[in-house]
Amino acid sequence: EFDSDTQLSDTADLSSTVELLNADSSIRVYLVAHLQGTQSLEVLLRRSALRAATLRESLISLGVAGEKIVAQGIGPLAPACDTDNCAERIELVLQ
Numbered sequence: 001e002f003d004s005d006t007q008l009s010d011t012a013d014l015s016s017t018v019e020l021l022n023a024d025s026s027i028r029v030y031l032v033a034h035l036q037g038t039q040s041l042e043v044l045l046r047r048s049a050l051r052a053a054t055l056r057e058s059l060i061s062l063g064v065a066g067e068k069i070v071a072q073g074i075g076p077l078a079p080a081c082d083t084d085n086c087a088e089r090i091e092l093v094l095q
Contacts, residue, residue, distance in 0.1 A: 002088075005050040008058055017092070021064045028095040031055055033073040036087040041075060048073030055090055070095070 001009035008014075021027055033052035035044050052071035060066045 002051060002054070005047045006054050008054060012058075014055075014058060014062055018059060018062045018064055021059065021068055028068050029070070030093040030095060031069055031071045031090055032078075032093055033071070033090045034075070034078055034086075034088065035073070036076040041077075044075035045073055045077075048075045052090060 001012055003009050021029065031052045033048040033055070035048040035051065037044060039047075049071070050073065052073045056066070056069045056071040059069060
């Protein structure tokens with residue numbers, strides 16, 4: 001969860017993600033941020049890119065090597081998933 005596009009929530013727990021990424025030196029991922037809303041496409045793309053970059057920097061600060069992570073925001077350009085509320089989500093995609 002995010003308090004703002006450049007600030008993770010205090011309740012965000014990244015420990016399992018850090019553990020996963022550090023468990024195998026060959027793992028490389030894309031952080032793909034999705035964000036839907038009524039704002040323009042350009043604004044949603046920019047905001048989702050900020051969120052992906054914010055999460056990347058947080059993971060790096062927790063000990064994950066930066067070269068393992070590529071951050072990308074795609075705003076509303078991918079369909080929402082079928083579960084409850086996932087219009088604002090970040091997915092880890094193996095490279």
